[in-house]
Amino acid sequence: MRGATRTRSFYYLAAVFTAFIIFLYGPMAIIVLLSFQGPEGGLTFPMNGISVFWFERLWEGVGVIDIWRAFRRSVGLGLVVMVSTVVFSLAAGLAFRQRFFGASFVFFVVVSSLIVPSIVVSLGIGLQFQLLDNVVMWFGERYDIAYVNDEFQTTMGLFTSALGAHLTWTLPFGLLIMFAVFNRFNKAHEEAARDLGATPWQTIRFVVIPIIIPSLIGVALFGFTLSYDELARTQQAAGSTNTLPLDLQGLTTTVTTPEIYALGTVTLAVSFAIIFSTLGLVMYLQRRRSAHGTDAGEGMV
Amino acid sequence: MKRWNNTALLQVAPLGAVFLLFFIVPLVLTLIVSFWDYTEYAIIPDFTFRNYQEIFEGCVTRLPDLCMTFKTYWSTFKFSFMVWLLTLVIGFTVSYFLRFHVRTMTMQVVLFLLCTIPFWTSNVIRMIAWIPLLGRNGLVNQGLLEVGLVDQGLDWLLYSEFSVILAFVHLYTLFMIVPIFNSMLRIDESVLEAAYDAGASGWQTLVNVVIPLCRPGIAIGSIFVITIIMGDFITIGIMGGQQIASIGKVIHVEMQYLQFPAAAANAVILLAAVLMIIYGLTRVVDIRKEL
Numbered sequence: 118m119r120g121a122t123r124t125r126s127f128y129y130l131a132a133v134f135t136a137f138i139i140f141l142y143g144p145m146a147i148i149v150l151l152s153f154q155g156p157e158g159g160l161t162f163p164m165n166g167i168s169v170f171w172f173e174r175l176w177e178g179v180g181v182i183d184i185w186r187a188f189r190r191s192v193g194l195g196l197v198v199m200v201s202t203v204v205f206s207l208a209a210g211l212a213f214r215q216r217f218f219g220a221s222f223v224f225f226v227v228v229s230s231l232i233v234p235s236i237v238v239s240l241g242i243g244l245q246f247q248l249l250d251n252v253v254m255w256f257g258e259r260y261d262i263a264y265v266n267d268e269f270q271t272t273m274g275l276f277t278s279a280l281g282a283h284l285t286w287t288l289p290f291g292l293l294i295m296f297a298v299f300n301r302f303n304k305a306h307e308e309a310a311r312d313l314g315a316t317p318w319q320t321i322r323f324v325v326i327p328i329i330i331p332s333l334i335g336v337a338l339f340g341f342t343l344s345y346d347e348l349a350r351t352q353q354a355a356g357s358t359n360t361l362p363l364d365l366q367g368l369t370t371t372v373t374t375p376e377i378y379a380l381g382t383v384t385l386a387v388s389f390a391i392i393f394s395t396l397g398l399v400m401y402l403q404r405r406r407s408a409h410g411t412d413a414g415e416g417m418v
Numbered sequence: 419m420k421r422w423n424n425t426a427l428l429q430v431a432p433l434g435a436v437f438l439l440f441f442i443v444p445l446v447l448t449l450i451v452s453f454w455d456y457t458e459y460a461i462i463p464d465f466t467f468r469n470y471q472e473i474f475e476g477c478v479t480r481l482p483d484l485c486m487t488f489k490t491y492w493s494t495f496k497f498s499f500m501v502w503l504l505t506l507v508i509g510f511t512v513s514y515f516l517r518f519h520v521r522t523m524t525m526q527v528v529l530f531l532l533c534t535i536p537f538w539t540s541n542v543i544r545m546i547a548w549i550p551l552l553g554r555n556g557l558v559n560q561g562l563l564e565v566g567l568v569d570q571g572l573d574w575l576l577y578s579e580f581s582v583i584l585a586f587v588h589l590y591t592l593f594m595i596v597p598i599f600n601s602m603l604r605i606d607e608s609v610l611e612a613a614y615d616a617g618a619s620g621w622q623t624l625v626n627v628v629i630p631l632c633r634p635g636i637a638i639g640s641i642f643v644i645t646i647i648m649g650d651f652i653t654i655g656i657m658g659g660q661q662i663a664s665i666g667k668v669i670h671v672e673m674q675y676l677q678f679p680a681a682a683a684n685a686v687i688l689l690a691a692v693l694m695i696i697y698g699l700t701r702v703v704d705i706r707k708e709l
Binding site: 131134140145208212223230233234237240282292338345352366369381384388391 | 423441519531557649669688
């Protein structure tokens, strides 16, 4: 199959692959380029000079929408989703190494969450909180609770309904990665720790986690980026607090200047910074590990 | 009988709680509310088939003319099928190249990541990115005018079915690549050598050995792509210039008018349609066995 020389099909397939990569990145590269349009420039080529004019405009704010507040919201929510995804997936991953009541049901539900259309999940959560609001208001009237009657507006919010919606999207990825990790995990390490008198907690803290830390960082990357860019499930579940993707979607129909490209460039830059620093960190850990052997157990010394 | 494993139950509890609160309960509520009644300003607990009747109003009597609902589903099925076919062919080719033609592990990882990175960036941005290319004065039209292939700019490039399909393929081919590549990684190369030694041509090996062994990956990728497109309204909205109907869009609009019961009924039907497709696919291949 694999001779020393390349077959002709290699070159055809390599050409297809290259075309695919250009197809993936080409459009992105073009909006980055166009975001540096001169002040007179429009939404398409030609470039009318090169400037950071549209970034300055962006910095001052896009019309009525407070884009930076949306940005801060998205980052904040992303971080919370990231931490929850890592902790919950790791814990559940550990659970799935043993048999427990309802294991296959939990697995079924998690996989379903990936394939049930986002609009359905989004609608369900929106509906749920709408009904919850009705219940809260009913209680307020019934028992004359001043706070509810005067100030209560909605239970929907960034860290209630939107957080839940995001977790239904990030956790399945996290759990599936944990499955892959523990399928390849050598249990001898744990047995050795146990033989040396480590408690279960110590085994996890000083043996298991140091070994799988690159994968946990991967789960964190999934958690943050999927949340930071999530739109379909947030749509009906975020209430009145817009995240960055929601504002971006709104801007596609209202903004007709390269300002939107500038915003796109900034968003891409944030994504790429996070992706590359994460990948760099994972590579650094792998390299250090192959140079020194695993550092599992160092924490005990 | 073994005692229940309490540690494991405790470990799975946070994840379980999230899915109970934000997945199971919302879906059950959706099903319940789909039988409720509503007025312009309130939803009323009830047990009525009104919402379902309204969705299918005239759908049977007016056949062979399609009612709104059937038309919308037909259009969505069309998109799903075309995007499925394109992502399958492209995803398979890319995976095949990565698996069987890239020789070193490091290079495989690097090229695979190259395909994956866009997945971690904003979908909306990736859609917007097509505007300067496909617009009436976009790069493609400028190029076509330049070489004299057309007399005036093509206007079906953007905000059309074409741009919707293009954007779908752009966004979701990765969902095909990952599972198919994963299936291919499990193929033992000696199997291919055996086929080759037995006199099979490259094409015969592909059709009779590689593709059957990739079936689980293909099925999983297909489920992902089809379910995403069936429920989509964002891509169809932005890339279709808000002109093309989709079921997701119908649900979205009904929610904005606070017609929750109607939206819920539509969601239930959509979910049923998606589940039927998945059931069909799992008949082709036993996915649980392959995970």
